[in-house]
Amino acid sequence: MMKSIFCIFNIADSERECVFGGIFMKHYLSLTLLPVSIMIFCMAANYNIKAASTTTVGLMRPSKITSNQTTNFDLILRSKDQAGAYQRALAVNTPGSPNFKQYLTATEFRQKYGQPASVTNRWQKYLKLHGLKATVFSNGLIINVSGRASVISKVFKVNLENATYHKNVMQFGKNKPNIPSSLSKSVQAIIGITDHNSRYVFPNSQFGLSQKRFSDAGSESVSGNFGYTNQFTDHYGVNQLYREGLTGQGQTIGIIAFEGFHRADVFHFWKHENVSIDANRLSTKYVTGNLYNTKLKSSEDSSESVMDVEYAGSIAPQAKVRVFRVKSPVPTLMNLVNAYATVYDSGNISTVSTSWGLGSTLGLNYLQRQGILPNNYPNILSMILAQGALEGVSTFTGSGDQGAQASYFKGVSHGKAVIGHSLKAGDVLPTNPWIISVGGTTLPNSRIIKLPGYSPFAIQIQNERAWGYDSAISAVKNNPKVAKFIQKNGIGYEGSGGGFSELYPTPRYQRNISGVNTFNARQFIKEDGSFDFNPELVSGIGSGRNYPDLAVDADPFSGYYVYQKSGSRSGWFPQAGTSIAGPQVTAVAALINSAPDHRRMGFWNPQIYQLAQQTNSPFTPLNSSVDNSNTYYTGQADTIYNQATGLGVPEFAKLYNLYE
Template sequence: MKKAKSLLALSTGLAVLLLVAPTASAASKKNAGKDPYGINKILAKLIGKKHVSPNKHIQLDIVLKPQNQNQLTDEIYNVNTPGKPNFKEFYTPARFGQKFGQPAKVVGQYRPYFAKYHLKTQTFSNNLILKVSGSAKNVNKAFGTNLESARYHSNPVQFSTKRPKLPAKLADNVLTVLGITSLNVKASVLAKKSAKKAAKPVAKYAPSKFTNRYQLSPLYNQGFKGQGQTVGIVSFAGFDKANAEHFWKAEHIATKPNRISIKNIASPSVQATNDKTSQFETTVDVEQAGAVAPQANIRLYHANFSDVGMVNSFATAFDENKVGSLSMSWGINEYMLHYYKNNHLLSPVYGQVMNLVMAQGALQGISTFIASGDSGALAQGVGGKIGPIKIPNYSTYAFFPADNPWVTATGGTTIPFSRKIKKGVSVSVNKERAWGGDYLFNAYTKGRNELLNNIKLFSLATAGGGGGISHLYNTPQYQEGVSGVNTFNARQYISNLMQPRMNPVLLSGTDYGRNYPDVSANADPLTGYQVYDKAMKGWSVQGGTSFVAPQFNGATAVMNSGKGQRMGLWNAQIYQLAQDKDKTPFTVMDSNTNNSNLYYTGQPGKLYNQATGLGTVNFQKLYDNYQ
């Protein structure tokens, strides 16, 4: 019998692996790493436990330990920073695998082992991630697990009460196993506007509002429209291509024909995410990216929302290396990641895994944009109880993976507008500001019941562009020394009981971590953009930072088509440009009044704030000065 050792399986709240101590019969087997889980506490909270059907199809990721990890950050800056000796010498997937993945002889040991148990194995070129799939009974045999299903609170969950094991020579190189169990905790960042449906598009809500306002249109006039480029979309629902094609035609946007391709990625999910609402999110992403870059191809990477689904979507995009830019409009707040950890459901390695995956994209020169969220700096966690009374948990929590240092996080603004809310009550915004519903609060004072009884209006008042300071990732090098980073001004416009607060005092302080967003653009539903989706009754006007991410994705394809090369990781250059008064393409929003994402506000005289990042972008000037 071959010597075996257990795998320390680590994951996030997206998918969680439950572990127990080895049984007496396994006492002679060597364990890999320490077990941070208090499994007995968790088992007591699971209800309706039963064995998984032996023929159920299971999909796992084995993530291997990276090599030369201490060189990874320096290499990213070397290829993305002007003046560095290897500037623009972007990696191929194979080169990344050779440098940072496991050697081929190590990776090659896994396939024959799993083949004995009739499990299929696929290895990415990065030599770090192995996809393993097959029936539950064969997974149990190969890993020594006993897959079960149950419910944890209201969430269905799949788990194993036995720690997974592999022969020692295989287990020694494993960082984590993902996919043994999945909790379906998801969030798209699409904010709906309370507006009537329209039979046809309206000019003031067209994509040209973005391209004209932020000076991308001059690049069109130079002939740069994304030709020769492919934009990638990561989403967790499919969509109907006919919606996007109808949208572009109705908007009179001359697009490249047959431009959309879809890569369906097998991934586990306890609850499906391919419903109409989720498909609407995908429709927004494709329509907006394709409208901004009308001559670019579009590649959709579609998976289920889970730890495996998110990792494999990005890993597949980077492995193909077809796209020069990529965007995603989904995520989960950091509180939930910490919550699962504190309840012994996760270990923080999933953040490390995503960091490795995103680092590969940055090394390959792929510009990745992640929407920063639509609840401002605030997010809802798991509340408590005092007797029968539920106490909400509503506070400042960062948004994952917009908080990742190797992506460009896109925040939201509100552009000038004026509108009557009801008789005698109007709202107006006189200049572009951070998107935060506090500008509706004057209307709140005049008609409190109107706001509280109108769910749609109340949701607009408590929405805003995501932004804050991560406690998962450290402050990256490109943000160090930039005025406004790790300092903040704030006004608490929403109470812990989720009620509007009038005239909150200005707070100031310091913190440390990855500050986000990096850039911002119009995202407010009240000044938003139109979308076409036949299944959702045609045309509607929507908002959210999920518009901004694909718009920047498309804008990057336009600039790439002009420059004839990939822009790469934006952040390595844009923070340098922001500090050059002559070259900066940014309009900084530094006012600390009427400029809030419901918590963070501007910092007068400083270049950065957590409500809008570096500010809005003049794309013509960015194109002229970006190397």
């Protein structure tokens, strides 16, 4: 798998954290995971957005595989009725539908939409006869095949280091494997078998406009308003849920993670927050997956995993937290699909979040052109996520931390990864129509920015707004030296992911919602990465899945304290990003699910878009077009939806009372 790692230097607390990932960066601030896919089909008159300037970084490549090495891949089986699954997934989550709340178990899902045992049993027999092991997922849609590389190559007529996709689903080399047609017809795709191909490359360093934070610029460089669990619960009406007696008891929150954590850190934080520290609250289940590079080991002490688990378990103080851990640090398609399938097959998870993504549509397009990803990968991902919706699982993810104009992997030139920046460069996961995408806001706060060698400057945030650093850009417009320093060091380009997906059409639940597929924008960051201190307000029309769906505090200047004891660090330090927002909203779902008379909330989107149209909406839209952007998208007057913050900020007590 990958031969190189990259390191983020946090100068503010003199800590160095090494992480893996290249394009598979996390959604949280210091690592901003993959971009979010945005496409503008129609702009205002004479207004055309181009990709920003490109840069180059080194490449990560998969490790070579030996003939005796054990590896695995997935057979993705054809659904008996994929269109019917999508229709029913909407119906069971839409009030007024005859099937409303008639959720399925994983077994029932298989009976309706997966392949029957007669098919999977034949596959298991066939593979066992040829020296391979087959593990069938409960949904009847995935068979994981494992064995020695030499045996896989012989059975499937493939050299794993050269395997590429062909038009024939079962073919990955010059010859088609001699597999009985009764079996091969049941397969719609094979994923993971190309993971060893040398063309399966990624950038080996963090890339994009956001290289550092203001808080990384120098020791004691920032003052902000940081809090603990109550900063979230006080502001978004969660305390009223506690007064109603809701604690999350009887619920299990799922966290999908590609890195580990220390249990002692989590329990230290939970004890500080006065929530249950019962050892049985926290468990880990490992997910079947592939290793992109055997030399890369995922971190066993990840600040991302720690903050996800700490805040999910503190906001839902008596819910159990189960971490679904992928051993590989790289979220390949197979690893991510298997993680979600494992969650949904378990049956006891009512709500799940992840802070890892899959990659931008533009980056994955490159891998498709190289024959590394199947053309139908979006449908594979959607079908698995729809399984969660059919089972009544609330599935969340952060919308991304690079604002609207995110980074993406364009391709390879002279042995280097070429990186671009585009409004179309969104992550495939938070733009999927079957996931609840959580964007970021900034709470009112005062900021003192002290950059080394420069006079400090202040920023005042009076009202909750979209998370973006247009306020900082405006604050330095009369100080060209500071502006030049900020641009040179790539500081201040972060913000809430949001915009439009070019991969997925506008889902039914978003249609006819005011603000959806229209936008206001101010381009604070030019195509070459420099600032525009006085960008004009432009309006336009978009198309595709609009994201995020809602937004809560994610700005580092109004962020949260996390406990992670490491080296000389005391343990407490501030953290933020949309990937801390996601687990917090996930925990609220567990709270509401724990009400004695409440059925599982399930997939929120069909219902919250209905509720947002009511006069007593549980969401407050952030509609201002001034001081309210993710450095591109801003608000529109008198709309329900805005691309930087979705439906707006929630009042969870009101949502609890209105949600059916």
